[in-house]
């Protein structure tokens with residue numbers, strides 16, 4: 001069933017058959033803290049007969065979100081520690097995040113910025129704050145790449161996006177502009193000619209990193225939206241979060257990453273879930289993640305292998321965390337193959 005507008009309240013979800021009426025009060029309690037939005041495309045993807053549907057788990061609120069564990073934190077990846085001014089996060093020398101907007105077309109229940117996004121979140125940058133953010137980028141010649149994230153920057157109108165790109169176009173040291181978005185999956189019709197044109201600027205290379213976590217999200221409409229972006233000369237990457245009960249299964253991951261590659265989206269990052277408040281029910285252990293990534297290596301083409309990363313809590317940046325395939329044993333280098341066999345390198349001759 002496809003609705004014609006986004007579902008934004010617990011009552012909407014009950015009415016759409018996505019939440020049993022007896023859970024409405026729970027969902028309302030969650031909604032007081034964390035925003036809800038389910039687009040018509042996402043609602044249409046949910047299997048209402050499956051209580052553990054992996055699409056529903058990503059977007060339908062759960063009472064478990066109100067249980068915060070001691071290690072969880074409001075700003076799990078330390079954005080605020082590296083924010084020199086509103087809208088900018090400058091964690092690594094050659095790139096910045098530009099957070100122009102803090103709303104999203106959907107609200108993911110495991111979101112690492114869940115304390116900042118939503119209609120009640122940090123809002124959209126004011127014209128003055130945007131001027132200051134652009135001024136900061138212009139004033140730092142080491143900034144080679146600007147990453148628009150948020151919130152989801154593709155909720156902005158083509159006109160607003162075009163204005164922003166025009167301002168970045170005038171900063172010669174910025175070469176790459178990257179957008180992080182869920183829009184091609186959750187609202188694929190939004191990716192039209194006007195929006196695509198707005199993402200491009202002469203002298204800049206545009207990348208779009210598409211966030212999806214389950215192969216069922218890569219519908220024909222989503223693949224077509226990605227195709228329109230790629231056909232327009234935009235390079236596409238994927239990012240996914242490893243999530244318990246959603247994609248912590250090697251077959252599901254293999255189908256997801258193959259789906260991306262078939263849609264001309266290069267798998268880029270598989271994120272270990274962050275310590276966002278109320279998300280313990282989504283977390284797997286690093287050992288489980290390493291096991292899945294190793295199993296994937298033996299199963300699918302190198303094209304389908306993202307880098308498995310952890311954002312180190314506190315703002316220390318990303319670290320690749322797949323198990324090493326090489327180790328030193330008393331000065332001898334041992335390399336393991338995809339079946340688990342071990343080999344001395346260089347091989348001992350004779």
Ligand code: SF4
Pocket residue numbers: 103104105106107108110111112113114117150151152182211
């Ligand atoms: S789209 Fe991204 S920023 Fe928005 S709720 Fe989902 S994970 Fe968070």
